Amino acid sequence: MSEPVTRSSRLTETHDVLKAARTWIDKDGRVALATVVGTWGSAPVPIGGQLVIAQDGRFEGSVSGGCVEGEVIAEAEDIFAGGGPKTLTFGVADETAWQVGLPCGGQIKVFLERLEKGNGGELIDRAIDARSNRRGLLVRTHLGDGRREYFDREGARADALLRQHLEAGESEVVETPDGEVFLHAMVPPARVLVIGATHIGQVLAQLVDIAGHEVIVIDPRTAFAAEARFPGIRLDTEWPQDTIPKIGLDPYTAVVALAHVGHIDDEALKLAMRSNCFYIGALGSKRNHAKRTERLSAAGFTDAEIARIHCPIGINIGAQSPPEIAIAIMAEVVLALRGPRVFRSADADKR
Numbered sequence: 297m298s299e300p301v302t303r304s305s306r307l308t309e310t311h312d313v314l315k316a317a318r319t320w321i322d323k324d325g326r327v328a329l330a331t332v333v334g335t336w337g338s339a340p341v342p343i344g345g346q347l348v349i350a351q352d353g354r355f356e357g358s359v360s361g362g363c364v365e366g367e368v369i370a371e372a373e374d375i376f377a378g379g380g381p382k383t384l385t386f387g388v389a390d391e392t393a394w395q396v397g398l399p400c401g402g403q404i405k406v407f408l409e410r411l412e413k414g415n416g417g418e419l420i421d422r423a424i425d426a427r428s429n430r431r432g433l434l435v436r437t438h439l440g441d442g443r444r445e446y447f448d449r450e451g452a453r454a455d456a457l458l459r460q461h462l463e464a465g466e467s468e469v470v471e472t473p474d475g476e477v478f479l480h481a482m483v484p485p486a487r488v489l490v491i492g493a494t495h496i497g498q499v500l501a502q503l504v505d506i507a508g509h510e511v512i513v514i515d516p517r518t519a520f521a522a523e524a525r526f527p528g529i530r531l532d533t534e535w536p537q538d539t540i541p542k543i544g545l546d547p548y549t550a551v552v553a554l555a556h557v558g559h560i561d562d563e564a565l566k567l568a569m570r571s572n573c574f575y576i577g578a579l580g581s582k583r584n585h586a587k588r589t590e591r592l593s594a595a596g597f598t599d600a601e602i603a604r605i606h607c608p609i610g611i612n613i614g615a616q617s618p619p620e621i622a623i624a625i626m627a628e629v630v631l632a633l634r635g636p637r638v639f640r641s642a643d644a645d646k647r
Contacts, residue, residue, distance in 0.1 A: 314427070316356035317348040317411065317420050324351045326412045328372035332359050333383070333439070333469050333478045334405030341404075344467040344480055351376055359406050360386070371408055381409035381442040383476075405469075407478060409442050422446055423482050430484040430546050432462040439469070439476045449547065463547065464635070484548050485510050486574075486633050491536055491564040492555030493520035496579065499622035500552065501529045507626070514539060514564070515555060536564035545571035550629050552609070553578040562591060569601040575632040577606040577625060 320327045328349040332341050340361030347357040347365065349372045359368060364386040371384060384406045411419060419435065426433035426448070434447040436458070447453055449462045458479065461467065465483040469476050486509040490497045493515035504511035505528065514532045515521040521531045532539050545551070551568035553561035556579055568576045569592075580588060585607040592602050610624030611631065 313346045313348050313357035314420055314424050316350075318417075318424065320348070320350040320354075321411060321413055321417055321420065326351065326376065326410055326416070328375045328408060329411050329416075330359050330368045330372070330406050330408045331478070331480065332404060333407045333467075334403075336403040344482070360404055364404060364406075368406060368408060375408060375410045379410075381407065381439070383407050383439050407437070407439055419444065426482060427484055430487075430544070430548060432465075432481065432483040432547070434458050434462050435478075435480040435482060437478045437480065438474060439478055440474070465548075465633075484546075486548050486550065486629075487512070488550045488552060488629060489514060489540065489543065489564070491515070491551065491553040491561055492557070492579075493517065493522075493525065493531070494554050494556065495618040496622050496625070497554045498525060499619045500554070500625055501526055503622060503626040504629075505529065507630070512543065516560065536560060537567065540564060540567050545573045547572050547574055549573045550575035550632065551577070552625060552629070556580065558588065558591065562588065562595075565592065565605060566595065566597070569597060569604055575606070575629050576604050577609040577628065579609050579621075580607055582608070 317327050317329065330347040330349070332343050332345040335341075335343055340363075341358050345357070345359055347355055347359045347368060349355045349369055353369065355365070355369060358365065367386065368384065371382070375382075386404045386406065387402075411417070422433060423435075425431075432449045434449075435444055436447065437444040447458050447462075449459060461479050461481045462483065465481050467478070467480045469478050471477075488500075488504045488509060488511045490501055490504075490511060490513045493513050497513055497515075501511050501513050512530045512532055513521060513526055514534070514536055516533055516535045518533050521533050523531065532543075540551075545568060549571075551564055551573055552575075553564050555561045561578055565576065565578060565588075578585070578588065585605075588607075589602055593599075606628060609628070610621060611627045613620070613624050613627070615621045615624040
């Protein structure tokens with residue numbers, strides 16, 4: 297088994313806002329935390345993006361890609377001096393937007409607060425724990441006074457709206473009788489298990505990595521799962537039925553069967569169908585999938601379980617070559633992960 301450092305893991309290690317916040321709270325007893333709670337027009341950092349500021353002025357993360365960080369850090373001085381939480385709105389002019397690679401200007405709404413040992417540390421600890429264990433965490437923060445509540449995906453206290461945000465991984469400000477509330481969906485990065493170190497798998501693994509998601513290529517055929525064929529990609533040469541239970545399947549994981557070998561693909565699909573992973577796909581013609589369906593039915597899987605498998609795999613874009621097929625698969629995975637959403641920020645009418 298090989299586990300090289302991937303693009304997504306490099307980003308996490310190098311720009312870890314949560315880790316920096318934990319370190320600085322332990323050292324100084326407090327930090328200032330800025331969170332993007334709304335964007336209009338062009339915005340280099342999505343809603344939920346964060347910037348943490350230490351008392352000595354050090355910072356980690358970003359709320360605008362460089363446009364307004366200086367102003368947020370200056371505002372943090374008041375927060376450290378005892379000021380209460382505040383919501384800041386910044387307009388990004390067209391000329392400034394171009395400097396950070398944006399096509400046009402926009403607006404950014406940022407919630408700035410002080411976190412101290414105790415309740416502030418609880419937020420960081422819960423977020424780190426959820427990330428480490430690949431569990432979604434929904435933090436509901438009252439922007440008026442900074443009060444917050446925590447919900448998880450399986451929790452009985454989470455209503456339908458909160459669960460929707462956890463499933464979609466989307467955050468937004470909502471209006472309530474008590475004022476504006478920020479629903480911050482802190483979910484783990486999507487992970488794609490590519491079963492079969494094939495030509496299509498080579499391209500798909502790179503696409504997943506480029507998109508910033510985690511990818512693991514699983515294939516017991518060591519001649520296929522060679523590091524030279526998958527530079528920078530995590531490879532696993534155990535059989536799917538042996539290694540997938542160790543990796544784990546969760547609502548933020550996709551399983552893509554590309555080995556085109558029944559006894560390799562089937563074992564991965566069997567585990568996936570009875571999990572809560574968000575996407576299952578398998579390469580194969582209608583004829584091959586009919587045979588696969590017969591095998592899975594004989595193994596005791598129901599029609600509903602088998603129907604979870606996307607086959608033919610990928611969005612129909614007329615793909616023919618392996619790279620084109622990989623692009624079609626990646627598009628379908630992204631659609632399953634993000635999908636057409638109905639959520640809009642509280643200030644969507646300003647867009």
